Amino acid sequence: MTAQTQTTVPTDSNWIRLRNFILQHGFNIVLIFVLLFYSLSAPRFLTSANLISLLHAAAPMMIIAAGLALVVMTGKLDISVGSVAFLTSSIGTILMVRNGFDPLLTLVIVLVIGLLIGMLNGFLVVVLKISPLIATLGTMISLRGVGLELTRSTTISLPEDIRRLGNLTVGSVFVDSLIALAVLVIIHIVVTRTPFGRWLIAIGNGEETAARLGIRTRQVTYLSFILSSLLATLGGIVTVIQVGAASPSIGSGLEFTAVSVIVIGGISLFGGEGSILPGALRGVLILEIIRNGLNHLGADPYAYRFVNGAIIFIAMYADSLRARLPVTPRTSESSKPSKST
Amino acid sequence: MKHKVMLVLVILAVFALSISVSAQEPRTVRIGLSWNQYDVSLVYAWEAYMQAQGVVQGEAAGLNIEWVINAADGDPARQAANIEDLLNQGVDLIIARAEDSAAIGSSVRAAQDAGVPFITFDRASKTTAPTAHVGGDSYAQALTTAEAFAQLLTDNGVTGSCIELQGALTDENAVNRSVAWNEFDATSDAFQTIAQVPTDWDATLFLSGATNALQANPDANCMFLASDFAITSVQSALESAGRWAPVGDPNHMWLATQDLFPEALTLMEAGYVDVTTTYDAFAHAQEAVRVAIAILNGEDPACGENGCLVAGRVATPETVGGLDNLWSRDFANGAPAEARTVRVGLSWNQYDVSLVYAWEAYMQAQGVEQGAAAGLNIEWVINAADGDPARQAANIEDLINQGVDIIIARAEDSAAIGSSVRAAQDAGVPFITFDRASKTTTPSAHVGGDSYAQALTTAEAFAALLTANGVTGSCIELQGALTDENAVNRSVAWNEFDATSDAFQTIAQVPTDWDATLFLSGATNALQANPDANCMFLASDFAITSVQSALESAGRWAPVGDPNHMWLATQDLFPEALTLMEQGYVDVTTTYDAFAHAQEAVRVAIAILNGADPACGENGCLVAGRVATPETVGSLDNLWSRDFSGS
Numbered sequence: 001m002t003a004q005t006q007t008t009v010p011t012d013s014n015w016i017r018l019r020n021f022i023l024q025h026g027f028n029i030v031l032i033f034v035l036l037f038y039s040l041s042a043p044r045f046l047t048s049a050n051l052i053s054l055l056h057a058a059a060p061m062m063i064i065a066a067g068l069a070l071v072v073m074t075g076k077l078d079i080s081v082g083s084v085a086f087l088t089s090s091i092g093t094i095l096m097v098r099n100g101f102d103p104l105l106t107l108v109i110v111l112v113i114g115l116l117i118g119m120l121n122g123f124l125v126v127v128l129k130i131s132p133l134i135a136t137l138g139t140m141i142s143l144r145g146v147g148l149e150l151t152r153s154t155t156i157s158l159p160e161d162i163r164r165l166g167n168l169t170v171g172s173v174f175v176d177s178l179i180a181l182a183v184l185v186i187i188h189i190v191v192t193r194t195p196f197g198r199w200l201i202a203i204g205n206g207e208e209t210a211a212r213l214g215i216r217t218r219q220v221t222y223l224s225f226i227l228s229s230l231l232a233t234l235g236g237i238v239t240v241i242q243v244g245a246a247s248p249s250i251g252s253g254l255e256f257t258a259v260s261v262i263v264i265g266g267i268s269l270f271g272g273e274g275s276i277l278p279g280a281l282r283g284v285l286i287l288e289i290i291r292n293g294l295n296h297l298g299a300d301p302y303a304y305r306f307v308n309g310a311i312i313f314i315a316m317y318a319d320s321l322r323a324r325l326p327v328t329p330r331t332s333e334s335s336k337p338s339k340s341t
Numbered sequence: 342m343k344h345k346v347m348l349v350l351v352i353l354a355v356f357a358l359s360i361s362v363s364a365q366e367p368r369t370v371r372i373g374l375s376w377n378q379y380d381v382s383l384v385y386a387w388e389a390y391m392q393a394q395g396v397v398q399g400e401a402a403g404l405n406i407e408w409v410i411n412a413a414d415g416d417p418a419r420q421a422a423n424i425e426d427l428l429n430q431g432v433d434l435i436i437a438r439a440e441d442s443a444a445i446g447s448s449v450r451a452a453q454d455a456g457v458p459f460i461t462f463d464r465a466s467k468t469t470a471p472t473a474h475v476g477g478d479s480y481a482q483a484l485t486t487a488e489a490f491a492q493l494l495t496d497n498g499v500t501g502s503c504i505e506l507q508g509a510l511t512d513e514n515a516v517n518r519s520v521a522w523n524e525f526d527a528t529s530d531a532f533q534t535i536a537q538v539p540t541d542w543d544a545t546l547f548l549s550g551a552t553n554a555l556q557a558n559p560d561a562n563c564m565f566l567a568s569d570f571a572i573t574s575v576q577s578a579l580e581s582a583g584r585w586a587p588v589g590d591p592n593h594m595w596l597a598t599q600d601l602f603p604e605a606l607t608l609m610e611a612g613y614v615d616v617t618t619t620y621d622a623f624a625h626a627q628e629a630v631r632v633a634i635a636i637l638n639g640e641d642p643a644c645g646e647n648g649c650l651v652a653g654r655v656a657t658p659e660t661v662g663g664l665d666n667l668w669s670r671d672f673a674n675g676a677p678a679e680a681r682t683v684r685v686g687l688s689w690n691q692y693d694v695s696l697v698y699a700w701e702a703y704m705q706a707q708g709v710e711q712g713a714a715a716g717l718n719i720e721w722v723i724n725a726a727d728g729d730p731a732r733q734a735a736n737i738e739d740l741i742n743q744g745v746d747i748i749i750a751r752a753e754d755s756a757a758i759g760s761s762v763r764a765a766q767d768a769g770v771p772f773i774t775f776d777r778a779s780k781t782t783t784p785s786a787h788v789g790g791d792s793y794a795q796a797l798t799t800a801e802a803f804a805a806l807l808t809a810n811g812v813t814g815s816c817i818e819l820q821g822a823l824t825d826e827n828a829v830n831r832s833v834a835w836n837e838f839d840a841t842s843d844a845f846q847t848i849a850q851v852p853t854d855w856d857a858t859l860f861l862s863g864a865t866n867a868l869q870a871n872p873d874a875n876c877m878f879l880a881s882d883f884a885i886t887s888v889q890s891a892l893e894s895a896g897r898w899a900p901v902g903d904p905n906h907m908w909l910a911t912q913d914l915f916p917e918a919l920t921l922m923e924q925g926y927v928d929v930t931t932t933y934d935a936f937a938h939a940q941e942a943v944r945v946a947i948a949i950l951n952g953a954d955p956a957c958g959e960n961g962c963l964v965a966g967r968v969a970t971p972e973t974v975g976s977l978d979n980l981w982s983r984d985f986s987g988s
Binding site (some may be wrong): 049050054056057148152153154157158163164166221233239243248253288292295296298301304305313 | 636653693694697832851854855860866867872887890894916
């Protein structure tokens, strides 16, 4: 099929170059267009205060998307991230509010629980060989059930001194934004500068081939699920500190937003392609900027879903096109390894 | 090997989580309840209210309360033996209404020797101090009546010349009532007590005493009855004197009473009785259970010097219809007949919000309370569908197969529930949709919140508040999920009122999909875009902490009175919003009234089970909720956000 496509498509035509350019940079163009449009239409959109707020709102999703991206790069999916964020942040809140645990100790406990959940997901996928979608669907449902049972579906407010951390700033920038950007940078380095990152991409390009190349595919996949859960846990913590309470709605539907972000960020759901910087960051920013701008424009409330849906559809279509047209040249954004490790 | 280690770790994690979950299981406690006798219908009311409160407060406190009840047929020695039996049965706490206030002391000591806390109820022990005493505050009861009565007379331009019909002067309650009435009289010009007639709590003496006093004081234009249990005696006396006439009639005798017995309730509704303060069986029972739970949890019940006393609620013909939980209404028929057992199937879509736990506990409590009043013993068969419409349909099929007499269901899917409604109807089982109406098939009845009226009452109260403070509002509206009918109704009501009012204007609308993080980002963005906004409407305050964070970022989180205060109107009054309203941050809300929903559902179910018309409106039996402000929220009873704040 690939050979047939390559023989029937004139690779030197302008159309191909334009198509490849759009596929590669389409969302950068969308991002620039959206920024321009909002800046001209909404007088307070392009202010430093609003842009800082925008980064603040996007912080939890940056962290969660960074973790999910690692799994998606292997060609798999983890849709339990929303429930992991909900359960672990709820447990942390309960430990502090109802059991008087020290916040730092709570943080450690919660991260360990996140790690264990990641191990569970990895176990289901790697050892029991359950489809990632089904395995993480199961944990998504069951973990939310456990979280709802633990909280009795109530909203539990954080202690005041913890809640205030949600608005903590360095200069005028929110600390959680800096943490999120730091996480993105670290994960970006992991993906682009370490063997682990290259193995992820290699597995995404073909698990059997990667195994033949000597890559320990099971361990790498397993670790990607652990990191995904850990970062979902961290994202959940940031979310709860931001909103000031563990609420039953935390993380509900977040997995779909996270997958949308991944796709908009150019990380292929088929695996083996994509980047954290600028890919995942771009995905988060596009969705957040659109929402922020619609707020500023006072848009019809019913427009939000339509616009978000349209963006996601376009992203999915672009991803599908990229998968079907393998002549797309590699670019600096793609993180595929240049040589075997 | 690694896999085994991994598996062990995972199992340990799941095990740890299971322990956490199981730690939430309620602890079972047994409370012994010793009645002196079932001498008045009040005792049946107390018992039913206590059992109902045991469900509600027990659920909120993580306790499963079991009751062990006996009665002594008016014999103090028998009561002592009954209490000894309770101790032998190993109850964790005893509540007793003494037949003899002196003799009960030995039982108190016996319980204390056995290490069992003892609460005297209604009648205090005169010999031995119990762990706590719960009863009516008869002095405060009469005082509030006197105050309200004086105000009423003044408002009507009447100076009262009153006949006081006292109780038995050997009864502390009767003495307290008389003292309070006369002490107020001495300080007020609104009325003067021109005759005092002791009645010994004897209905015939009420009749003869009132007749004689009216003969002796033909100019009397008002009466104070130390209790209205004998109101029909006074009615006869007034009829004889040609003075039995409702308010507005020149012959009307102004009547202030105590207790609000069923007959007095009827006469108040007809305009013959002007003011009363209830002998509040519900509040007594509520307080007894609260004190019992506090003691069982090793906490101080925080009673006053004379015990935990309940003053009762003032009622007038205008307000009595709005008073909930009146024993004189709930138990108007006195002692219940032999109860008929009915099974109510309750199908939850899922336990997704704490409201569901509140609904369930309130329904069970109301089942006990309204069931007792209606001569029904209601058994509940409950299941939940974990958010799966197909599972809910199967669950409802199970309920039908188990032979329940009626089904109440909160649908996961308002369309899919229609097939279950039809299945129940085919099986001859009435079906009540709860909270979410069926979009496809009409059930026997629908009970839910009136989200349009809820938002409308908030908007009205908010507009009045802004106007009173000289503020013209520029409001940001944080909407819910626009696929949710309730969210849409609230937005429509808010904006329709906005269109007709100058008090505020909605300058931005932000959808949130009922997502706490979108409440935060939406509020933050809207505040950035509209820095002149001075008010907000939240379609629900479940995510109030998100809005708090946004307002803090914008430097606008300040209580009322502060120049930076953002005027906040919300819906629902979730626990966090309740706290913030009490602190002056939230200005107006209308409750999503879980208690009233449950009460209405049980009322409708009982009506249908008894073959009566539940008298619902076109869209069902809808409950609008209650408007709350920082000034009024403390006095609102049965707030699920308060009752279930810790669950």
